[in-house]
Each structure stands twice: as structure tokens, then as C-alpha cells.
Amino acid sequence: MTGRLIPREAGIHPPAFTPTYKTSVLRSPQRALISFDSSPSEETGPTFGHVKLGALDNDLLLNYARPGASAIGERIIVHGRLLDENGRPIPGALIEIWQANAGGRYRHKKDGYLAALDPDFGGCGRTITGEDGSYAFRTVKPGAYPWPNGPNEWRPAHIHFSIFGHSFGQRLISQMYFEGDPLIARCPIAQTIPDKAALDRLIAGLDMSETKPMDAIAYRFDIVLRGHRQTLFENRPEGM
Amino acid sequence: MAQRPEKLILTPSQTAGPYVHIGLAPEACGIEDAPVATLGREIAGPGAKGERITVTGRVVDGGDLPLRDCLIETWQADASGIYSGHAGADPEVGGFGRIAADFGTGEFSFETIKPGAVSLGADRAVPPHISFWIFARGINHGLHTRMYFPEDDLSGDPLLGRIEHRDRIATMVAEATGPGEYRFEIRLQGPGETVFFDI
Ligand SMILES: [Fe+3]
Numbered sequence: 001m002t003g004r005l006i007p008r009e010a011g012i013h014p015p016a017f018t019p020t021y022k023t024s025v026l027r028s029p030q031r032a033l034i035s036f037d038s039s040p041s042e043e044t045g046p047t048f049g050h051v052k053l054g055a056l057d058n059d060l061l062l063n064y065a066r067p068g069a070s071a072i073g074e075r076i077i078v079h080g081r082l083l084d085e086n087g088r089p090i091p092g093a094l095i096e097i098w099q100a101n102a103g104g105r106y107r108h109k110k111d112g113y114l115a116a117l118d119p120d121f122g123g124c125g126r127t128i129t130g131e132d133g134s135y136a137f138r139t140v141k142p143g144a145y146p147w148p149n150g151p152n153e154w155r156p157a158h159i160h161f162s163i164f165g166h167s168f169g170q171r172l173i174s175q176m177y178f179e180g181d182p183l184i185a186r187c188p189i190a191q192t193i194p195d196k197a198a199l200d201r202l203i204a205g206l207d208m209s210e211t212k213p214m215d216a217i218a219y220r221f222d223i224v225l226r227g228h229r230q231t232l233f234e235n236r237p238e239g240m
Numbered sequence: 241m242a243q244r245p246e247k248l249i250l251t252p253s254q255t256a257g258p259y260v261h262i263g264l265a266p267e268a269c270g271i272e273d274a275p276v277a278t279l280g281r282e283i284a285g286p287g288a289k290g291e292r293i294t295v296t297g298r299v300v301d302g303g304d305l306p307l308r309d310c311l312i313e314t315w316q317a318d319a320s321g322i323y324s325g326h327a328g329a330d331p332e333v334g335g336f337g338r339i340a341a342d343f344g345t346g347e348f349s350f351e352t353i354k355p356g357a358v359s360l361g362a363d364r365a366v367p368p369h370i371s372f373w374i375f376a377r378g379i380n381h382g383l384h385t386r387m388y389f390p391e392d393d394l395s396g397d398p399l400l401g402r403i404e405h406r407d408r409i410a411t412m413v414a415e416a417t418g419p420g421e422y423r424f425e426i427r428l429q430g431p432g433e434t435v436f437f438d439i
Pocket of ligand 1: 100155158160257259
């Protein structure tokens with residue numbers, strides 16, 4: 001157990017009802033959420049240390065490719081650190097990602113966009129954070145794609161992230177965008193986030209220091225989950 | 241300006257979108273040879289102590305339609321009320337489930353063991369429950385609720401005691417439909433809207 005969770009700060013996460021993102025209209029609770037102090041049910045959570053990760057699980061360039069082949073598109077590295085809001089690294093945590101291919105098409109039976117599937121790209125991967133909370137993926141930069149929210153609506157290039165901390169109450173799903181993309185400002189999903197500084201947290205910056213010359217451009221994406229309260233004059237044993 | 245403790249800005253949530261399955265439940269969307277295997281398919285192994293149960297249900301939107309694209313994650317204690325990873329926990333109970341609704345009907349179903357009451361120390365305990373986290377296209381931030389069991393006395397639950405509109409508690413209680421069988425309908429909006437938490 002990790003101790004009481006710090007209540008979420010208001011105004012960071014998008015509200016449930018965001019009518020410009022039309023699907024949210026009928027899928028948003030109207031009653032107020034009920035708040036109370038966290039209990040063991042939220043302060044504990046699944047751990048995935050026992051899950052045997054494949055050597056290519058975090059390498060989307062190769063993990064679906066035929067022998068000798070590699071995914072088509074702009075080769076990128078996405079890396080960063082998983083921290084809690086107190087700035088402490090979160091080691092041993094599971095991060096899963098999924099994304100469209102370089103043409104903006106998902107390998108999903110419900111995606112009928114006319115961009116071609118890439119036979120060498122699956123579009124999903126996962127990794128476990130290191131001792132310092134660090135993680136890295138290798139993939140292709142996903143393409144923008146159209147969606148039927150409005151007559152001419154396009155999602156900015158994005159990678160979907162699913163993140164576990166150490167407790168069920170820290171669970172987060174989000175999306176990472178790319179620095180400089182003009183579609184972010186026009187996207188009803190990105191714009192569900194009310195606070196500009198909070199939306200900026202989802203925009204990965206170009207990182208020349210980790211870019212591999214003649215190989216792959218790096219983007220940096222740090223992720224911050226809720227933290228647990230730290231008590232001054234702590235004297236109770238761990239887990240009580 | 242007043243002094244403030246240094247805090248980092250949280251990474252905000254975004255919807256999981258319509259293609260969440262390729263990342264988190266690839267076999268549900270027709271990817272046979274997924275590069276990564278689905279997690280959370282077994283909540284309690286065959287040797288787990290406790291009563292084996294099946295939970296089925298649907299997540300229903302404000303227009304009374306079931307969500308056929310949603311994913312549900314569950315988290316629960318073992319039959320003694322201890323969560324996986326803690327002293328004395330049943331090694332056969334991982335406690336974590338990840339379930340995709342059926343693309344055709346929106347029905348979800350999973351098998352597990354009934355968890356025990358979770359101690360809060362000092363003679364206080366939370367009656368048996370399974371935590372649910374629901375995400376899908378159109379849900380901007382995962383929705384968190386709990387499923388309780390109809391045969392248990394919920395009157396001492398310190399959490400439920402906080403809910404002012406007592407008639408809403410029923411939205412978190414499953415219906416018994418047979419021996420070891422429960423049904424849990426989650427309503428996102430409107431009459432009978434399920435209680436969701438910000439914990
Ligand atoms: Fe997407």
C-alpha cells in the first residue's frame with residue numbers, strides 16, 4: 001500500500017461533458033462525482049513485474065514486421081520519465097501504447113479509412129519503467145486521420161498511452177501529441193482539456209540530444225501521475 | 241505571491257478512442273498474431289480460495305444504448321480481503337481484470353472469486369466489492385465505480401455512508417441471477433445513473 005492519494009486538482013482533466021466532442025454528450029455522467037479519502041482499494045493496484053515482456057515489445061518498428069522488414073514511415077524514438085506529482089520517479093510501472101500507422105490507419109477491424117495498412121506495422125507496444133521512471137519506444141510517426149465528429153475534422157498525429165502507477169487510483173489513459181502540429185488547436189478531443197498549461201503536458205517536444213543521427217528523431221514525453229500524501233512526523237510502519 | 245509547495249502539473253486524461261482494443265485487447269478486434277498479449281484475462285487462477293462467481297452486464301449510455309466499444313478494468317481483493325502483493329495474499333488471485341464488451345451486443349462477462357471484506361483497521365471494514373474503471377470513445381476520463389453484492393450488509397460501509405442520496409446506492413449493487421451469478425448494469429447518464437467516484 002502506498003498511502004493516501006492526493007486529491008486530483010480541479011481543471012486539469014477534461015470534464016465529462018464536452019459537446020464539441022459529440023460522443024461525450026451521451027456518455028457523460030450528469031451527477032457530481034462522489035469524493036472521499038482513498039482506501040486500500042484505490043491505494044493498491046496491479047503490478048506487472050511478472051509479465052514477461054518480449055524483446056521487441058517496445059519496438060513498433062520491428063514487433064509486427066516480417067523478418068528483415070521494418071515499418072514504413074518517419075522513424076522516431078519516444079521517451080521520457082514517469083513521475084508522480086511530487087516529482088518522484090515511478091519505477092516498475094506498465095506503459096502501453098497504440099497508434100495509427102504513418103498513413104493514419106489503425107490495424108483495427110472498425111477502421112475503414114482509405115489510407116493503406118502497412119503489412120509490417122501492428123501499432124501497439126508496451127514497456128515497464130526503469131528504476132528512475134524512464135521508458136522508451138521506437139516507432140513511426142503516426143499520420144493524421146479524419147473522423148466523423150464534424151464534416152472536415154482531422155485528428156492531430158497522436159500516440160495513445162495507457163499508464164499504471166502503483167495504485168488503482170493512479171490509473172490514466174491519455175494521448176501524446178507532437179510539437180508544432182497545427183491540428184492540435186483545431187482538435188475537439190485535445191481541446192476538451194480546459195487548461196492550456198495542462199494540454200501542453202501532452203505535447204512531446206523534439207529532443208535532439210536523444211535523436212540518433214542517420215536513424216531516428218527523438219521526442220520527449222514525461223508523464224506525471226497523482227501522488228500520495230507525505231506525512232511530516234511519519235512514525236507508523238509501512239502499509240498501516 | 242504566497243508560498244506554494246512545488247507540485248508538477250498532472251498529465252491530463254484523454255479519451256481512449258474507438259481503437260483502444262488494438263493496444264489493450266488485441267484479440268477482441270481481430271488481431272490474431274498480436275505483437276503483445278492481452279493482460280488481465282485471468283483474475284483468479286483455478287486454485288484460488290473462495291466462491292467462484294461470474295459477473296455479466298452492460299454499460300449503457302444516456303440514450304439507453306449499450307456501449308459496444310468499451311473496455312472495463314476491474315481490481316479486487318482475494319477471499320480474505322487482501323490485495324495481491326500484500327502479506328498473506330492468495331498467490332492465485334492476481335485481482336486485475338481487463339474485459340472488452342462484445343462488439344455485437346455490448347455485453348461483458350468475467351469470472352472470478354468473490355472478494356472478502358477489506359479491513360480498514362480498528363474494527364472497520366469495507367464490505368466485499370470489485371472496483372471498476374470504464375473507458376471508451378466519448379469518455380474523457382476513465383469512470384470509477386464499485387460493484388457490491390446484494391447478499392451483504394452494506395450499512396457499515398464508511399464510503400457509502402458519505403452518499404447523501406441513499407437511493408443511488410442501489411446503482412452499485414449487483415443483482416443475483418443464479419448461484420454464483422451476478423448481473424451489473426452500469427448507467428452512464430440519466431435515470432438510475434451509476435454513482436461514479438473521484439477518489
Ligand atoms: Fe487515435
